[in-house]
Amino acid sequence: MTESQAVEEIKEAEAEPALELAEREASTPAKPMKRRRLKVAHPERCIGCLGCMFACSRIRTGTVSLQNSAIKVQTQGGIEGDFRVVVCRGCQDPPCARACPTGAMEKRPNGSVVFHKDRCIGCGSCEKACLVGAITLGKEKKPIKCIHCGACVEFCPHGVLKLEEVPTSGV
Numbered sequence: 001m002t003e004s005q006a007v008e009e010i011k012e013a014e015a016e017p018a019l020e021l022a023e024r025e026a027s028t029p030a031k032p033m034k035r036r037r038l039k040v041a042h043p044e045r046c047i048g049c050l051g052c053m054f055a056c057s058r059i060r061t062g063t064v065s066l067q068n069s070a071i072k073v074q075t076q077g078g079i080e081g082d083f084r085v086v087v088c089r090g091c092q093d094p095p096c097a098r099a100c101p102t103g104a105m106e107k108r109p110n111g112s113v114v115f116h117k118d119r120c121i122g123c124g125s126c127e128k129a130c131l132v133g134a135i136t137l138g139k140e141k142k143p144i145k146c147i148h149c150g151a152c153v154e155f156c157p158h159g160v161l162k163l164e165e166v167p168t169s170g171v
Contacts, residue, residue: 038090041160052085070088071152085160087152104126111166
C-alpha cells in the first residue's frame with residue numbers, strides 16, 4: 001500500500017461517521033429553532049412596584065439602580081393613571097441594529113440583537129431608532145438594552161411579564 005492510498009483510506013474512514021450523522025439528521029424532521037423574548041403579557045396587572053426594574057439592574061450591573069434597568073415602568077396620566085411597561089420587543093427587523101454605524105448593535109442569525117460594548121462610540125443612534133423607546137443611554141453613554149434573561153419575570157409579583165419562546169427569524 002502506498003502512502004497516498006493510506007491517506008485516502010484514513011480520509012474515507014474519518015468521513016464515514018460524518019456521513020452517517022448527516023444521513024440520520026436528514027431522516028429526522030428538524031425542530032424549528034427558538035429564542036427567548038420578553039413579553040408584557042398582562043399590562044393591566046402592573047401596580048408600579050418597580051420590582052422588575054430593580055431585579056434587572058441588579059442582575060445586569062450588580063447594583064440596585066432604576067437608571068441601570070433595561071425595563072422601564074412609566075405612569076400614564078399621572079399618579080392616578082395606569083402604568084406602562086416598556087421593554088425591548090425583539091423586533092424581527094431591529095431598527096437599533098440598522099441604525100448603529102459601528103455594528104455595536106448586531107442582529108444575530110437567530111433574530112436576537114447582541115450589544116458589543118467595545119464597538120460602541122456612544123452616538124445614541126440606537127436609542128433614537130428604537131420605536132418603543134426601550135433603549136436608553138447610561139452614564140457612560142452606552143446603551144442599556146434588554147437581553148431577555150427573564151430576571152424581571154421572576155420578581156414581578158403580579159405576573160405582568162412573561163418570557164416566551166419565539167421561532168428564530170433566520171437571516
